[in-house]
Amino acid sequence: MTQAAQSGVNGRPLWRSALVPVLLFAPCVLVYAIFFIWPQASLLGLSASDKAGLTLDHYGRFAGDSYYWDILGRTLGLGLAVTVITLLLGLPTAYVLARSQSRWAGFLLLLTTFPLLVSAVVRSFGWMVLFFKDGLVSKALQSLGLASGPVQTMYTMPGVIIALAQVLLPLMVLTLHGVFKSIDRDLEYAAMSLGARPSVALWLVTLRLARGGIVAGSLLVFSLAISAFATPSLVGGARANVMATAIYEQTVELLDWPFGATLATILLVTVLGLSLAYGALIEGREKMEARP
């Protein structure tokens, strides 16, 4: 593509023209090789070895114990619930912000995505204050007649789901906002001028066209939800054990690093599988869009 990449331009030998890109890539490649690939490889190695050599014992321990299957199941359930909530609230929010002609729309989008800049620790803390026995959530449920006594939402799975969905909702809104913005509004007009009711046009045209973006956003939120640590650890505590908190417990508290590495590898493989699906999907979409 560039002149410098082709050999012998301006009479310079190939190795001279390759020198600049190699030097430009060198720092990044070095940092990644030492502090990313090497540690991940040794993590994999530790999860599949003991003092005697290679073994799959740690994976066998995971597979043979229903306690760990429960944790994995709870983690995936958390991911699913959080994805559904963020979709339900994210779709209308992103659509309204993308289609609104108000001069405030930009500011409102900024306000919705602002929580992304605040540490998840702080946001989970906010939910802890709301969830505690005499907190606002409990009082609201009682005044609505939905509960007779104080409700404890802290240290429960529903509490973790509500808090984590709030942490990830801005990301869903941001993804879907971009998707809706890229869909030509004239297509909706066309559908309606051909007699479709607005709801039908929204269903048949807009959501159909946004399908790829919706799946992409869902996969993103799902993989972040199953790897989240701060929210499950603070809001859920020991009773809502998920993969991330289990890994922390095995390593920092129980000092069983090989088994912690095994759990980490299982989480990594799950997330990697999801993101490969994500990549394939994006690629497929690009090919579809590139088609004339």
Add this chain to the structure above:
Amino acid sequence: MTIAWRSPLGLVLLVLCTIAFVYVLLPILVIVIAPLGATGYLAFPPQGLTLKWYQAALNDQRYLTAVMVSLRIAVASALIACVIGIASAYALTRYEFPGRRLLEALFLSPLILPSLVLAVGLTLFFTRTGLLTGPWRLIAAHVVVCTPYVLRVSLPVLRRFDRSLEEAARNLGATPFQTFFLVVLPVVRPGIVAGTVLAFITSFDELVLALFLAEPGTPTLPVTIYSAVQLGFDPSVAAVSGLLIIATFAVMLLYHLLNALRQQRN
């Protein structure tokens, strides 16, 4: 407007949208407002009105130290990530070679890696090799998670950059270095600044890597807040968090105002 907001469908959309706004902003407002209460425990809505918890937070040496630790680590991580990220982003957009897309995917992959997985791997790695000491272990970890943000923001900006400007500079006799610093850099600067700011915030807010890799005795701010919250609901922890939220909001507003001003001037 496609959908009449007063129609039933429009109203449903607006109601869901309002719920989403309240839902997203409520816990943040709680943390800013709750420490204003005069009670010795955190309550929302707060009872009474006092600034003593905010004052206590500002005078608490523990939090001040933690803020300084976090600032130092975030500045170092963001600067290193910026330099190595921009160098790679520039090379990725200027040179065509086999495996370029693979390299780009590798550079972006820490974005999807659970930070807990990276933290466990890095802790094992540092204990075994004894590499790096003091804050540099955490900085190295943060550079890995921050560089993808720099790349993600600067790659599209560099791709959009008009190559003919570069060629013109070269034809007029500028060296490649001069071309990069005098022609390319000023044009793509907003993208670079945005990427570096994002990297800074990512490092400043990061909890998991800091839990595993921070120097014993000098925890970062998120780790300090995390530990304090687990011990109990001291209103001064909420006040520190509240100050953090207010500062973040002010910086975000300033950033967007400056951007808007610059666009107006152009």
